Amino acid sequence: MTQRHYDIYVETVWNCASSKACSSVYLLDRAIGCCGMITTFTFGKEDGNQAEMLRTATLAALNRTLSESVESGSKVSLYINCGYVRNVLIQKRYQQWQNNGWETEQGRPVAEADLWKKLLALLGVMDVQPIQKSVWEQDYEIAKKLLRVAEFNASSPEEKDLA
Numbered sequence: 001m002t003q004r005h006y007d008i009y010v011e012t013v014w015n016c017a018s019s020k021a022c023s024s025v026y027l028l029d030r031a032i033g034c035c036g037m038i039t040t041f042t043f044g045k046e047d048g049n050q051a052e053m054l055r056t057a058t059l060a061a062l063n064r065t066l067s068e069s070v071e072s073g074s075k076v077s078l079y080i081n082c083g084y085v086r087n088v089l090i091q092k093r094y095q096q097w098q099n100n101g102w103e104t105e106q107g108r109p110v111a112e113a114d115l116w117k118k119l120l121a122l123l124g125v126m127d128v129q130p131i132q133k134s135v136w137e138q139d140y141e142i143a144k145k146l147l148r149v150a151e152f153n154a155s156s157p158e159e160k161d162l163a
Contacts, residue, residue: 003127004074005030008065009135011081011146012058014050015154021053022154023061024146027069042153051084052111058082059115066122075127079138089130094120 007028014021022042042057058080070076080086088094094116097104102113110116135143 002031004071005077006070006074007077007079008062008070009079009139009142009146010058010061010065011135011143011150012054012061013147013150013154014054015151018155019053020154021050021057022150023057024150024153025061025065026142026146027065054082055084056112056115058085059112059119063115063118063122066119066126070126072125073127076129078128078130079133079135080130081135081143083134086130086132086134088116089128090132 007030009026009028010023011026012021012023020042062078062080062085066076078086078089080089097110097113097116098120102110102117104110131138135146
């Protein structure tokens with residue numbers, strides 16, 4: 001049986017008016033040429049800051065997409081707009097967090113540690129390649145579609161479940 005290969009594109013935006021972050025996910029299954037928008041994840045909370053909410057929405061989108069739409073053992077190429085999440089995966093900074101008991105170099109708890117742990121468990125059963133390119137650098141047309149959907153959903157009053 002051949003290994004499935006997926007491309008996952010994640011675009012995350014911030015809406016100042018609603019104080020929400022929203023991630024849109026596009027999944028391409030290379031084996032059968034099937035692709036489509038998976039879903040969007042909107043996140044906002046009163047005491048959260050913009051960077052934290054962008055990271056949380058991105059991590060939640062990746063977790064849900066990998067756990068619900070990608071077969072275990074598959075090869076996955078990730079194109080992530082959120083530079084922080086992309087860089088942590090590329091530079092494998094999570095390894096230092098794991099060695100430090102999920103604390104940063106400064107001794108503070110890692111933000112969104114539960115989401116990172118869940119993501120790393122999913123990545124452990126797949127052949128995942130975080131790509132240095134952002135969604136915009138890889139496929140401009142997909143990026144435009146994701147941005148429009150994310151912007152629309154970030155301005156919506158409805159909250160989406162991130163669990």
